[in-house]
Amino acid sequence: QLQLAESGGGSVQTVGSLRLSCAVPGYSRRTHCMGWFRQAPVKEREGVAAIYTGGGSIYYGDSVKGRFTIYRDNAKNTVYLQMNNLKPEDTAMYYCAADTRARTALQTLPFMPSSSLFDQWGQGTQVTVSS
Secondary structure, three states: OOOOEEEOOEEEEOOOOEEEEEEOOOHHHHOOEEEEEEEOOOOOOEEEEEEEOOOOOEEEOOOOOOOEEEEEEHHHOEEEEEEOOOOHHHOEEEEEEEEOOOHHHHOOOOOOOOHHHOOEEOOOEEEEEEO
8 A cells, every 4th residue: 555645735716826746655666657637526537647657758638738747856755746827627636646556557658547557546635726
């Protein structure tokens, strides 16, 4: 089991910014890939961003490209999601997820890995964007 601790959610107005953090004990040696996902009420879970631990490859969901940035601080065992130019449609519960079994390596195409490939999940942090 890997304890993922998200923080940084909150309420912001349109075009505002927020930064989410996900603390991951032993990040560099225990994970193959880290991802951020979100889920709004009555909607399916959506992939937001992912970063591979080894090579550092990064992928984004189409709806956030150009606005969100995923990055990591290995010294702090933390993965971040910088969210800029937020829109009301970004309102959702945001989850940090880890692939500790290298299942994301099965995805050979260059796009956001499926949530089904991640085995460890945080509790989520709410992001609300008002117009």
